Amino acid sequence: xAGTPRQxxxxxxxxxxxxxxxxxxxxxxxxxxxxxxxxxxxxxVSSAVYRYVRSRDELLTLLVxxxxxxxxxAVESAVAAVETxxxxxxxxxxxxAVRSWARAEPATYALLFGSPVxxxxxxxxxxxxxxxxxxxxxxxxxxxxxxxxxxxxxxVELSSPTLLAAFAAARQELGSELPDDVLVAGVFxxxxxxxxxxxxxxxxxxxxxxxxxxxxxxxHLDLLARAVGLT
Amino acid sequence: xAGTPRQxxxxxxxxxxxxxxxxxxxxxxxxxxxxxxxxxxxxxVSSAVYRYVRSRDELLTLLVxxxxxxxxxAVESAVAAVETxxxxxxxxxxxxAVRSWARAEPATYALLFGSPVxxxxxxxxxxxxxxxxxxxxxxxxxxxxxxxxxxxxxxVELSSPTLLAAFAAARQELGSELPDDVLVAGVFxxxxxxxxxxxxxxxxxxxxxxxxxxxxxxxHLDLLARAVGLT
DNA sequence: GTGGATTCGAGAGCGGTGCTCTCGTTTCCT
DNA sequence: AGGAAACGAGAGCACCGCTCTCGAATCCAC
Numbered sequence: 001x002a003g004t005p006r007q008x009x010x011x012x013x014x015x016x017x018x019x020x021x022x023x024x025x026x027x028x029x030x031x032x033x034x035x036x037x038x039x040x041x042x043x044x045v046s047s048a049v050y051r052y053v054r055s056r057d058e059l060l061t062l063l064v065x066x067x068x069x070x071x072x073x074a075v076e077s078a079v080a081a082v083e084t085x086x087x088x089x090x091x092x093x094x095x096x097a098v099r100s101w102a103r104a105e106p107a108t109y110a111l112l113f114g115s116p117v118x119x120x121x122x123x124x125x126x127x128x129x130x131x132x133x134x135x136x137x138x139x140x141x142x143x144x145x146x147x148x149x150x151x152x153x154x155x156v157e158l159s160s161p162t163l164l165a166a167f168a169a170a171r172q173e174l175g176s177e178l179p180d181d182v183l184v185a186g187v188f189x190x191x192x193x194x195x196x197x198x199x200x201x202x203x204x205x206x207x208x209x210x211x212x213x214x215x216x217x218x219x220h221l222d223l224l225a226r227a228v229g230l231t
Numbered sequence: 232x233a234g235t236p237r238q239x240x241x242x243x244x245x246x247x248x249x250x251x252x253x254x255x256x257x258x259x260x261x262x263x264x265x266x267x268x269x270x271x272x273x274x275x276v277s278s279a280v281y282r283y284v285r286s287r288d289e290l291l292t293l294l295v296x297x298x299x300x301x302x303x304x305a306v307e308s309a310v311a312a313v314e315t316x317x318x319x320x321x322x323x324x325x326x327x328a329v330r331s332w333a334r335a336e337p338a339t340y341a342l343l344f345g346s347p348v349x350x351x352x353x354x355x356x357x358x359x360x361x362x363x364x365x366x367x368x369x370x371x372x373x374x375x376x377x378x379x380x381x382x383x384x385x386x387v388e389l390s391s392p393t394l395l396a397a398f399a400a401a402r403q404e405l406g407s408e409l410p411d412d413v414l415v416a417g418v419f420x421x422x423x424x425x426x427x428x429x430x431x432x433x434x435x436x437x438x439x440x441x442x443x444x445x446x447x448x449x450x451h452l453d454l455l456a457r458a459v460g461l462t
Numbered sequence: 463g464t465g466g467a468t469t470c471g472a473g474a475g476c477g478g479t480g481c482t483c484t485c486g487t488t489t490c491c492t
Numbered sequence: 493a494g495g496a497a498a499c500g501a502g503a504g505c506a507c508c509g510c511t512c513t514c515g516a517a518t519c520c521a522c
Contacts, residue, residue, distance in 0.1 A: 006489060006498070031262040031348065034479065047482080048500050056480065115345025116433055117262065124438070154457050156450050166442030187436075187447065188427065188454045194435075195426015196419065202347055204425075205418075207355070211397030216418065219387050223419045226385050227458040237469070237518060265508060278511080279471050287509065 014052055016042060018062050025063055025107040030117060035059065057120045060111070064122050065130055067108040072133030074101045079137055087145035088230045092221045094137055095193050099217055102201045109201055113194055135190055139174055142186055145230060146178060153185035153229030182229070189228040196220045245283055247273060249293050256294055256338045261348060266290065288351050291342070295353050296361055298339040303364030305332045310368055318376035319461045323452045325368055326424050330448055333432045340432055344425055366421055370405055373417055376461060377409060384416035384460030413460070420459040427451045 020041045024033055035056050039046040053059045078097035082090045102109040111117070112131075122131075145151040158164055158180050167183050170176070178186070199205060200213055210216055251272045255264055266287050270277040284290045309328035313321045333340040342348070343362075353362075376382040389395055389411050398414050401407070409417070430436060431444055441447055 004490065010498090029348075029350070030346070032350065035481085036479065045501050046480085047502075050481075051499060110346035113429075113433070113435070115261070115341035117260075154454060156453060158446075158450070160443040160446035162442040163446045166439065170441075184447070184450045185454060187441070188423070188451045191426040191430040191435075191451070192419070192423035192458075193426070195422040195424070195429065198344075198426065198429060199422040202344070204344070204422075208397065210401075210418070211393035212391040215389075215391035215394045216415070219389070219415045220419045220422070222387060223385060223416060223458060227423075227454060235519065241469095266510085267508060276472050277509085278473080281510075282470060 010052070013042075017049060017052055017059070018066060021059050021063050022066065022108065025111065026105065027107075029107050030060070030111045033059070033063075060117060060120055061122060061126060063108065064111060064127055067105070067112050068127060068130035068133065070105070070108075071098065071101050071112070072130055072137075074098075075134050075137050079141065084144070085148065087141055087148070087150055088225045090141045091138065091225060091228075091230060094134065094141070095217075095221050095224065098134060098193060099197050099200070102197050106201050109197075113198060114202065136174065138186065138190060139176055139178070142178060142182060142228070143176060146182060150231050151182060151229050152231065153181050156181050156184050158184065185228045189224055192227065193224060196224075241283070244273070248280060248283055248290070249297060252290050252294050253297065253339065256342065257336065258338075260338050261291070261342045264290070264294075291348060291351055292353060292357060294339065295342060295358055298336070298343050299358060299361035299364065301336070301339075302329065302332050302343070303361055303368075305329075306365050306368050310372065315375075316379070318372055318379070318381055319456045321372045322369065322420075322456060322459075322461060325365065325372070326448075326452050326455065329365060329424065330428050330431070333428045337432050340428075344429060345433065367405065369417065369421060370407055370409070373409060373413060373459070374407060377413060381462050382413060382460050383462065384412050387412050387415050389415065416459045420455055423458065424455060427455075 017038060020038050021033065024037060024041075033056065035049055035053070036046045038059070039049045042049065053062070075094050075097045078093045079090050082093045084090075102113075142151055158167075164180065167180050170183065171178065196217065200209060200217070205213070248269060251269050252264065255268060255272075264287065266280055266284070267277045269290070270280045273280065284293070306325050306328045309324045310321050313324045315321075333344075373382055389398075395411065398411050401414065402409065427448065431440060431448070436444070436447075
């Protein structure tokens with residue numbers, strides 16, 4: 001009800017463009033995303049969508065933010081549904097949420113975590129917030145597990161001053177107190193989780209996905225918990 | 232010197248097309264790979280390249296095979312340069328080779344391990360062989376380490392019959408004797424390694440790459456060895 | 463050697479793309 | 493009520509993948 005009819009129409013059109021864009025992303029992939037096709041589905045001539053979206057890259061950014069938000073939503077609600085003090089189960093819930101969202105939206109997942117689109121760089125100021133919700137959820141789990149004495153990662157000797165500085169900066173930015181070896185193992189677990197999901201979604205396991213992708217992923221969640229030191 | 236002048240000219244042109252294709256891949260990315268641009272660089276009209284390459288997808292396949300071979304070459308020569316009985320060092324050498332090749336050829340790496348190109352499916356009969364050289368190199372290391380009693384992965388209880396069947400098939404195809412829990416941990420380590428490399432190459436760590444990507448990766452190699460059970 | 467078959471590059475053409483510009487029309491705000 | 497802003501339509505530019513035709517170059521068998 002806010003604003004003039006023209007403003008409301010603009011919002012509706014804007015949402016419609018994102019909706020159609022996501023649909024095309026799902027059916028045809030990011031590389032085939034075409035403003036002209038969006039315009040056709042919108043029932044409008046191609047140049048008209050440029051009133052709403054500055055360029056194809058701008059539409060990509062909208063879809064990136066949309067995707068990060070949806071993934072973040074899925075992860076956060078999944079982790080909230082688990083017993084607070086079962087840290088391994090909470091981490092596993094995050095992993096399962098990432099995987100099932102990725103399988104449900106492979107094209108958007110590929111847009112976020114696959115090959116960067118050449119010539120396109122997501123503007124950090126618009127994607128930083130929603131783009132860090134998964135790692136924030138993981139860190140929240142590790143934070144509590146560590147405080148409860150249930151997180152004992154492998155001991156590593158960090159010697160690189162620049163890496164230590166980056167960890168210190170990350171600690172400050174995230175309001176965390178986690179020690180360096182937890183962070184090293186955590187970053188590894190983070191990358192490993194997405195490595196497992198990407199291998200499956202991107203088809204590296206071959207056409208049959210090693211027979212039983214669900215079972216394989218459950219075992220990998222188990223290994224993941226041990227790798228980061230969750231007991 | 233083999234064959235007629237026409238045949239030799241054809242081979243030269245073919246190699247030139249792949250060379251130019253790789254160059255364009257490196258500078259503009261897979262999505263921007265254009266047969267017309269290749270034709271321009273080749274000094275020929277666009278339709279002429281269709282005498283050599285059936286379609287854009289065909290060129291992609293050539294580049295995929297080329298990339299897998301180059302990566303396989305790098306990995307195999309890296310692992311051969313390490314003491315045979317230092318299994319952790321051999322695995323680390325594989326990891327470093329993958330990472331440094333990926334950093335040197337990010338576009339080709341993205342073509343192989345990033346988002347699948349929509350509408351394009353690599354023909355298995357042409358990519359299976361070169362595409363499995365990295366995992367074969369890893370399995371060779373694990374094989375010897377296991378025989379030497381230096382590989383003790385976390386124990387996992389596999390219950391899925393289809394997963395067990397897939398592992399049995401993989402064992403037979405690779406001529407391996409590794410038990411199931413080694414394979415589960417191995418697949419995890421394989422995916423985790425490429426997860427770490429992809430996160431770095433695809434820019435998930437942010438613009439500064441957590442300060443010191445080299446040091447971070449070395450720590451991750453350490454964690455990787457522990458995750459698969461290399462002692 | 464020469465003639466028929468094959469291969470080759472050039473060129474035109476089709477429908478698609480992103481994006482720009484102009485031009486009436488509609489809507490808004492003062 | 494009228495000037496300003498926003499809007500959709502349409503034409504146009506340069507690019508893309510891909511197909512077809514046509515004349516020239518090359519090969520191969522006789």
